[in-house]
Amino acid sequence: MPLHRTTPEGYPVLFAQGNEACVYGAIHAGCNFFAGYPITPSTEITEGMAREMPRFNGIFIQMEDEIASIGAVIGASAAGAVAMSATSGPGFSLMQENIGYAYMVQLPLVIVNVQRAGPSTGLPTKLSQGDTMQARWGTHGDYTAIVVAAATVQETYNVTIRAFQLAERFSTPVVVLLDELIGHMREKLVLKEIKRLTPVQRTFPKIPPEWYFPYKEPLDMVAHPAPVGEGFRYSMTGLIHDKSGFPTAIPSEVNHRMEILKNKIMMHCQDIWNWKEHYTEDAKYLIVAYGSAARAARGAVETLRNRRIRVGLIDLKTIWPFPYRPLPQIAEKAKTKRVFVAENNMGQLIHPVREALPQNIKVHGIRRYDGYSLDPYEIVQLVKEKIYA
Amino acid sequence: MTPQKRTGTQQHSPQQGLERLNIRISGSGGQGVISTGMLLGEALAIGDGKNVSQSQSYGPEARGGATRADIIVSDGEIYFPECNRLDILVAFTYEAYEKYAIEVKAEGLVLADEQAVDVLVGNATTLQMPFLELAVKKFKRSITANMIALGFLATFTKIVSKHALRDVVQEQFAGTKYEELNIKALEQGFRLGVKHGRKKK
Known part of the structure; x- marks a missing residue:
């Protein structure tokens, strides 16, 4: 160290x-x-x-x-x-x-x-x-x-x-x-978690191997297949499989598998979603960004706030599953008029943002893709351009 | 050199009067530009307990190409880790000097290498220092120029404490054959800074 x-x-x-x-x-x-x-x-x-x-x-x-x-x-x-x-x-x-x-x-x-x-x-x-x-x-x-x-x-x-x-x-x-x-x-x-954290450990099934079904889901829908080589024999395949792990093409079982795989994540969205808000309570204009773009946007928001423009920032920590529900809620509470999506690409995050928000909120992209980070000044200019247009 | 009270146009901190410094080390790949930035950042952050953000930009090649390391020092939170309006620029090549000297604030300071930079641009106070010459003359290695510059920066501008820098350099090269060489070069830089600091008064 x-x-x-x-x-x-x-x-x-x-x-x-x-x-x-x-x-x-x-x-x-x-x-x-x-x-x-x-x-x-x-x-x-x-x-x-x-x-x-x-x-x-x-x-x-x-x-x-x-x-x-x-x-x-x-x-x-x-x-x-x-x-x-x-x-x-x-x-x-x-x-x-x-x-x-x-x-x-x-x-x-x-x-x-x-x-x-x-x-x-x-x-x-x-x-x-x-x-x-x-x-x-x-x-x-x-x-x-x-x-x-x-x-x-x-x-x-x-x-x-x-x-x-x-x-x-x-x-x-x-x-x-x-x-x-x-x-x-x-x-x-x-290094805050150096001692406090219990390290992640794999769980082992508590039932005898002959009763074991690797993909039989408990109530929370998340199956944890047992580590191989521990006496639990099962098939592991990329083909769509039933609870025992063997391939299946029966529509009901296929549907079940597809839905379980999706819902085990989507039903627990609340636990996965994570974001940071800056000045969103009264944000007439909202910037959505993540990573380095969020750093630039944070600088821009501070500058715009100094000029008494009500801008807020949502700095996403979980991108997928996209926070479809919280985003419109925040926008509605703050009576947001326009949303800006700042990103270092030709416009990718803007699509789920547009999808999540109601039609009456205008969504604009702030983009840069020349290999350099978005500049706070650039964001300030673009936001002001749209606001005063 | 007093730290600037106002921040750059693009990066306002909400609390007025917070001290903030934008420093850039620039040169060619292989001159130790990023190492210098890293050591200075570490001395400021860990040794002196400031808020520091150090970012860098370099080309895909291992040697050559324009390379820079930005160090932002602040008492407050640093929102954006890159800077456009510089308080201090250190340039080891003319290419880097020409590119970045215009970004230095009028009240800022440029430390340019004497050998590399002969034509001056921009309004900022520019000091041409014999970093490369001293490195070759005293240590027979041009690579130590960055350590001399680092030492100079410490005693001339007093933005970073000497002991923090010495600690960081010692730690970084501990147990390697370069430890003594780098410390010596750093001390050389300290002396150079003290000498010029006196001259200024």
Whole structure:
């Protein structure tokens, strides 16, 4: 651990990058398996894990590519490990097929995507939020993703821990969506969960193996398949399966499986949704953003408030499932007239925002996609332009 | 060099009178630009207990290309981690100097390397310092220029305490063969800063 001091409560304080915060978050959450392939701008996570995993009796493997990485992570998770991988846009594309598999066989795992400008190799050292939709719709077929985001180094640490908890709770892959600015930025980081947290641990079924059905859902609809190699024999397949894990094509069973997979997340939205509000109580104009765009928007909001313009900010910490219900509620309470969606891409987050809000609220996009972060001044100008138009 | 009371046009803090400094270290990839930013940020944040946000921008190549590290120091919360209006600019190449000198506030300070920068632009006070020359002459390694600049910054502008910087550098290079070299270069920078600080008065 680099130079650090401790807070009065005894927590270590570091000056660390977002990527390093992610590593500490994973370790404190109980992660004990990492497989990945280094890619800018997420390399520091892989480096950090290579350094730290052996010290915590974990396993680190550098794989030959991202397809193999996610494969290894799925295998480790199936065997009971608390597993994770980290990548950026190009690697995230390669992982998509297997993310669908993990979703179908209901295995908890965490994938960190430190976004860079794309498509293809794009701009490796510049930022973007172009994977907002890929994180939601990347793999094929109907599925429901959990995607969390962070806007500061401290939040990256907290959100990584939360991602592991969500993955375990819902037995599904969870994506942590960061961007280059947050990943490479250094800020003060307090390791608050260093002792307090109970690390994530896999649960074991309490019934005899011969009675065991891996995908028989309890009341909260979340099945936790037993770790393989512990005496519970079952089939694990990407084909749509019944409660025993064997393939099925009976419409009622197919419907049941599809609905369970969706509803186990959608019925618990209240527990997953998370956002931060700034000046929303009387916000005639509202900015919605996440990650580095939210940092820029925060600067803009402070400037606009200084000029007595009633602007508020919703800084999303959970992007998917999108907060469809809270957003219009906040807008209605504040009697919002216009909503601005600030993002470092050509307009992705704007779609669910538009969908969630009633027709009488106008939605405008504030976009930048040249590899540099949105500037607070830029946002101020655009907001004023629309307001006084 | 007194810290600016007002923040840049694009980044107002709601509480008036909060002290905020925008510092940029710039140069070419491989000169230790980002390391310098990181060490300065760490000294300010951990050593001096300030609120610091350090971001950076560099090209896809490992060597060469324009590289910069931004350090924002504030008593209050830092909303946006990048800055446009600079209080202090340190430039190791002419390319970087030319690009960023115009972003320095009129009351700001530019520290440019004597060898790299000969034609001056912008209104800000510019000091041409022999960072690279000293690095080669005293330590036979041009890479130590960043440490000399860091030391100079500490004693000349007094934005960061000497002991915090020394701690951070020592910690960073502890156990490597560069520990002594970097500390020596830093001390050299301290002396250079003291010398010029006196001259100014």
